[in-house]
Amino acid sequence: xxxxxxxxxxxxxxxxxxxxxxxxxxxxxxxxxxxxxxxxxxxxxxxxxxxxxxxxxxxxxxxxxxxxxxxxxxxxxxxxxxxxxxxxxxxxxxxxxxxxxxxxxxxxxxxxxxxxxxxxxxxxxxxxxxxxxxxxxxxxxxxxxxxxxxxxxxxxxxxxxxxxxxxxxxxxxxxxxxxxxxxxxxxxxxxxxxxxxxxxxxxxxxxxxxxxxxxxxxxxxxxxxxxxxxxxxxxxxxxxxxxxxxxxxxxxxxxxxxxxxxxxxxxxxxxxxxxxxxxxxxxxxxxxxxxxxxxxxxxxxxxxxxxxxxxxxxxxxxxxxxxxxxxxxxxxxxxxxxxxxxxxxxxxxxxxxxxxxxxxxxxxxxxxxxxxxxxxxxxxxxxxxxxxxxxxxxxxxxxxxxxxxxxxxxxxxxxxxxxxxxxxxxxxxxxxxxxxxxxxxxxxxxxxxxxxxxxxxxxxxxxxxxxxxxxxxxxxxxxxxxxxxxxxxxxxxxxxxxxxxxxxxxxxxxxxxxxxxxxxxxxxxxxxx
Numbered sequence: 058x059x060x061x062x063x064x065x066x067x068x069x070x071x072x073x074x075x076x077x078x079x080x081x082x083x084x085x086x087x088x089x090x091x092x093x094x095x096x097x098x099x100x101x102x103x104x105x106x107x108x109x110x111x112x113x114x115x116x117x118x119x120x121x122x123x124x125x126x127x128x129x130x131x132x133x134x135x136x137x138x139x140x141x142x143x144x145x146x147x148x149x150x151x152x153x154x155x156x157x158x159x160x161x162x163x164x165x166x167x168x169x170x171x172x173x174x175x176x177x178x179x180x181x182x183x184x185x186x187x188x189x190x191x192x193x194x195x196x197x198x199x200x201x202x203x204x205x206x207x208x209x210x211x212x213x214x215x216x217x218x219x220x221x222x223x224x225x226x227x228x229x230x231x232x233x234x235x236x237x238x239x240x241x242x243x244x245x246x247x248x249x250x251x252x253x254x255x256x257x258x259x260x261x262x263x264x265x266x267x268x269x270x271x272x273x274x275x276x277x278x279x280x281x282x283x284x285x286x287x288x289x290x291x292x293x294x295x296x297x298x299x300x301x302x303x304x305x306x307x308x309x310x311x312x313x314x315x316x317x318x319x320x321x322x323x324x325x326x327x328x329x330x331x332x333x334x335x336x337x338x339x340x341x342x343x344x345x346x347x348x349x350x351x352x353x354x355x356x357x358x359x360x361x362x363x364x365x366x367x368x369x370x371x372x373x374x375x376x377x378x379x380x381x382x383x384x385x386x387x388x389x390x391x392x393x394x395x396x397x398x399x400x401x402x403x404x405x406x407x408x409x410x411x412x413x414x415x416x417x418x419x420x421x422x423x424x425x426x427x428x429x430x431x432x433x434x435x436x437x438x439x440x441x442x443x444x445x446x447x448x449x450x451x452x453x454x455x456x457x458x459x460x461x462x463x464x465x466x467x468x469x470x471x472x473x474x475x476x477x478x479x480x481x482x483x484x485x486x487x488x489x490x491x492x493x494x495x496x497x498x499x500x501x502x503x504x505x506x507x508x509x510x511x512x513x514x515x516x517x518x519x520x521x522x523x524x525x526x527x528x529x530x531x532x533x534x535x536x537x538x539x540x541x542x543x544x545x546x547x548x549x550x551x552x553x554x555x556x557x558x559x560x561x562x563x564x565x566x567x568x569x570x571x572x573x574x575x576x577x578x579x580x581x582x583x584x585x586x
Contacts, residue, residue: 105224105249112226114245121250124259124345126442127464136416137162139219139246140169141254142261145321147175151212152325153205155180157198157227158219180205189225199232206236212325213240215261223247240325242268252464253440255418256343258296262321263346269328270354279326281318290317291376292334292356294348295341295418301512305338308363308373308513311389312382320347336379338362338372341418342446360446363512364422365429366398367453394513401517407432409480409528414470414488415502416440421450421461423483423506426516428457432524436473438465438484481528496534498527 109118139158143166146154156163156179167179182201184194198216205214216229222245229243244264246257272278291314293302306316318331337351340362348358357379363369370391377387410433413424420439427434437454443463454461462469470488474497482492482499483506492499500506500523510519544550548557 102249105220105247108224109226109247109250112224113228114223114226117223117245118250120346125250125252125256125343127252136169136254137166138248138251138254138257139217140166141257142215142217142244142246143170143179143257144173144175144254145258145261146215147177147179148321148323149213150324151210153180153211153214155182155198155201155205155214155216156219157182157184157194157216157222159221162219184222189221189227194222195227195231198227198229202232202241203236206239206241208238211239213242213265216241216243217261218243218245218247220247220249223250240268252442253416255341255416255441256345258321259344259346262344263350265322265325265328266320266332266347266350269325270332270350273329273332278329281327281330282324285330286315286317288313288315289335289380290315290330290333291380292317292331292337292351293319294337294339294344295319296321297340297512298508298510300510300515304510304513304515305363308369308390308394309376311393312373312377312380312386314376314380314382320344332356336376338376339446340422342444342450343418343441345444348446358446360444361449362422363394364426364516366395366402367429368422368425368450369394369398369513371449397514398517401514402429405517405521406430407521407524407528409433409524410435410477411481411483411524412436412470412473412477412479413502414438414465414473414484415507416485417503417507419507419511420502421447421454422511423502423520424454424459425450426511426520427524428454428459430517430521434459435477435479436460436462436470438462438470438473440465480531481524493534496531496538498530498534500524500527 106118109115139156139162143154143156146152147170154177156166160181160183163179163181167181170179180201182194182198184197188194188197202214202216205211216232218227218229224247229245232241232243235241242261242264244260246260251257251260269278291305291309293305293316297319302316302319309316314335317334318327320331322328322331332351332354334356337348337356337358339348339358339360342360351358359372359375359379361368361372361375363372373387373391373394376382377384377390407427407430411427412435413420413427414437416439418439418441420437420441424434424437434454434457437459439462441463443451451461460473467485467487470484471491474482474484474488474492474495479492479497482488482497483502484492484499485503486501489499489501505523506520509523510516544552545556548560
């Protein structure tokens with residue numbers, strides 16, 4: 058298959074990969090001539106986009122708009138998108154990371170990454186207006202890359218432009234392709250171009266796949282650390298609970314297939330094995346740029362995932378057809394999974410009304426699982442977009458009368474909570490907070506739901522315990538509300554000798570500014586850097 062990849066390869070600079078030796082003077086011409094004042098978290102999104110285009114980033118902005126359509130809302134209210142790409146790099150073996158952006162942004166990103174257990178240093182190239190405008194920032198980045206490019210420590214170094222350098226046209230594509238055998242990958246992840254941290258994972262994954270695809274075209278590459286599979290493989294795209302690829306591998310085995318690497322990968326050499334597959338499974342459907350790289354390598358993409366009874370059966374059928382597996386062999390796996398999942402569904406049930414929202418990209422899969430487990434799912438909101446690879450899941454949920462919103466805003470998630478009054482709210486932090494204030498049990502989607510097995514029979518068994526336990530805590534919330542009854546709410550909450558004065562006049566005076574800062578979707582302000 059590697060020979061096929063070499064035939065399919067065509068250089069593509071859309072993901073930041075350009076031939077070595079590109080004329081630096083030509084690339085430098087597009088850089089901003091004036092400081093990018095007002096660009097970043099608190100600058101208008103249109104101002105940021107216009108600045109980026111004026112600085113020669115028109116092609117990049119066009120690609121972002123095509124790959125990550127905003128839909129009815131300008132930008133979801135989630136964490137800084139660059140956290141997604143940063144986390145992917147930090148989780149990879151022998152990959153170094155350098156950030157170029159405002160100090161406050163870099164502080165927030167590194168703090169969050171270490172909060173999630175990164176335990177690895179992050180390089181930072183500071184700048185000011187002078188170094189930004191004169192091009193000295195780019196020279197500083199080049200110096201930093203040369204300092205970090207130690208082949209004893211790294212296989213690759215990833216350099217990321219945040220909002221201000223991206224809007225100012227700092228040309229990471231000028232960076233050398235490699236230094237002493239260490240690959241250099243430069244990406245732009247501005248908050249005004251990449252809507253969510255989930256999609257930022259795609260930006261870096263696609264850039265690395267493009268680089269690896271060119272390496273395959275150039276000659277022999279490393280084998281995976283675990284060795285090559287003795288069967289055609291299915292590459293899995295999307296971060297999953299560690300047991301899920303194992304479960305999927307068990308489903309595929311009777312079909313004569315094996316589970317391949319999971320993208321985002323954990324080591325550079327896994328990129329080659331990911332490309333060298335029979336088919337790509339779009340477990341998470343928003344990796345648009347990565348799917349483009351696989352398609353350029355001649356690989357077909359299959360959407361949805363093996364969740365629940367109907368989802369697993371349909372997915373196995375689609376994988377078998379895509380790989381040209383005989384129906385009789387596919388039927389062995391399909392029949393086995395029907396029996397195992399049906400038995401699990403008979404044993405594990407959920408009773409209660411649920412609203413669900415999140416920004417990980419697996420919200421539709423979790424909702425399908427909950428519906429088959431018996432839950433009354435009324436609403437699903439996802440910060441991610443509708444794509445060809447989640448359309449089947451969207452149609453399935455619509456057929457089961459679930460209200461579904463892509464690019465959902467916080468206001469829509471909260472409105473759904475108010476309308477449907479669920480027994481359990483699964484969502485982002487502010488949704489969980491709102492629910493608990495209303496004495497409604499709630500679970501944080503990212504840490505408590507998406508970080509569990511979801512595929513096949515394992516998914517059926519993983520969710521009911523935690524969800525039924527949460528729904529069963531309703532009386533505890535009511536007891537807490539009764540205990541704290543009369544202590545006030547908001548600014549007046551607590552026990553006071555003198556109750557705080559009502560500052561409503563002050564708030565009315567600055568109402569427009571408050572609304573603008575609270576609702577980035579309506580105001581058009583970029584969220585994150």
